[in-house]
Amino acid sequence: MIQKGRIFLSWLTMAAVLLSFGGVVTPFLTRWQFLPALLASNVLAIAVILLVTFFCGRLYCSVICPLGIGQDAVYWLAKRRKKNRRKFAYHREQRWIRYGILTAVAISLMLGISLVPALVDPYSIFGRIVTDILAIPASYVWNGLAGLSSGWLPTISKVDILPLVVPAAVMAGVYFLILAILSWRYGRWYCNTLCPVGTLLGTVSRFSLFRPVIDSSRCVRCGQCEKICRSSCIDVTHGTIDSSRCVDCFDCISICPKGALSMSHRGRKQSAVERTEEKEAPEMPETEGISRRDMLIMTAVAAGTLAAGLARSQPLIPGLLGTGKGKKAVLPPGALSLTDFSQHCTACHLCVSRCPSKVLTPAVLENGIMQMGQPYMDFTRGYCVYNCNFCSQVCPAGAIRPLQLDVKQQTKIGIARYAQFHCLIAREGIICGNCARHCPVQAITMVENRDGRSYPKVDGARCIGCGACEYHCPAHPAAISVSPMRS
Secondary structure, three states, X not given: OHHHHHHHHHHHHHHHHHHHXXXXXXXXXXXXXXXXXXXXXXXXXXXXXXXXXXXXOOHHXXXXXXXXXXXXXHHHHHXXXXXXXXXXXXXXXXXXXXXXXXXXXXXXXXHOOOHHHHHHOHHHHHHHHHHHHHHHHHHHHHHHHHHHOOOOOOOOOOOOOOOXXXXXXXXXXXXXXXXXXXXXXXXXXXXXXXXXXXXXXXXXXXXXXXXXXXXXXXOOOOOHHHHHOOOOOEEOOOOEEOOOOOOOOOHHHHHXXXXXXXXXXXXXXXXXXXXXXXXXXXXXXXXXXXOHHHHHHHXXXXXXXXXXXXXXXXXXXXXXXXXXXXXXXXXXXXXXXXXXXXXXXXXXOHHHHHOOOOOEEEOOOOOOHHHOOOEEXXXXXXXXXXXOOXXXXXXXXXXXXXXXXXXXXXXXXEEEEEOHHHOHHHHHOOOOOHXXXXXXXXXXXXXXXXXXXXEEEEOOOOOOOOOHHHHHOXXXXXXXXXXEOOO
């Protein structure tokens, strides 16, 4: 029963997160993803996650994390094939890999660099996979359903197809293939070896009050629990479960034929039979245990990561961050500066998926290598819609601060600059006036020149840098372009 309840909740979470990226529901659960909540200083979400982990172990990894749920789905498909019914076995914790990655994340956060955390954060990886590769075929399927439902189900309307950004799609595709193969063959190996969130929560779960426990008086050493454990954390030989790697899937509890596994309090009193069997049981190898020194080091690394994420010191190497002179990044309304944006953004691409004009585009090297994958405004692909503030309302990491629509409409993100020698009026004598026609704040007017032709004139005081003029300019290169307000 407990296993079925966990599966039901996890698929509710998956549906809610997917619908959030599709713009169907409010992105509530995205604000409860661990790293974005940490960068946004969402103390309530962090506290609740840590408290639940302290009491019940890594329920977050099995119920809230969409990438973990997705890996379980791949593993479920693998089990359906008889040829791939892999039996797992206990493996030692890869402690140096786990805490080495967590240390790298902590150092990156202290330096104000979010690239390293974004590369390994489970929610951000999931967001890029959904937005950059899965959203395109899903949109075609949805539009096909909308076409078929025409006349009898008017509530389904077609959606715009997200333009393909090849570098972002390739990166997301690589992640998807690697994670799918790992999940198919090794279950939750990524979660228990590479994932920094899993390592941090695993440190807390070492002290959890309730955890799966093997009752030695009932266990017959059949090994069914060890063979089904996708985290490879059950050691039947010694009758132990590594709680730092257990993701609370409860498969072991449901499969045990003798009912020897249960969620039990770690401080419960042992029966006389259990104490006798524990004395007679063979001692675990010394390398399997954790010394007090190792425990202190691991706890310090986990605590330091939390502190670094909440503090987010000023970047010590702004040159690598791409904040130096010559950068041409135009950031969405609500972003305070390129430095602040780069410190908070995890490149989950939720804002990219929700942008109606698709002006938000994953960067390659436009803003520097340290902002690779983070979105920027590409006015050749779209423009910032005047009556839209979606990106500021959905960002879970605080990279784009929430703005009310009336405030957003007055926020200057850049300024349009006109190059007359590129204009069709000067080059070919064609008066199009597209830039003035599409300007939502009437910052561009057509002014007659000495030659009798009307040329665009930009009022810098009124211009908000939305990019509608650049997007609609038919000249190549565009005769009018938007430059950032920020350095």
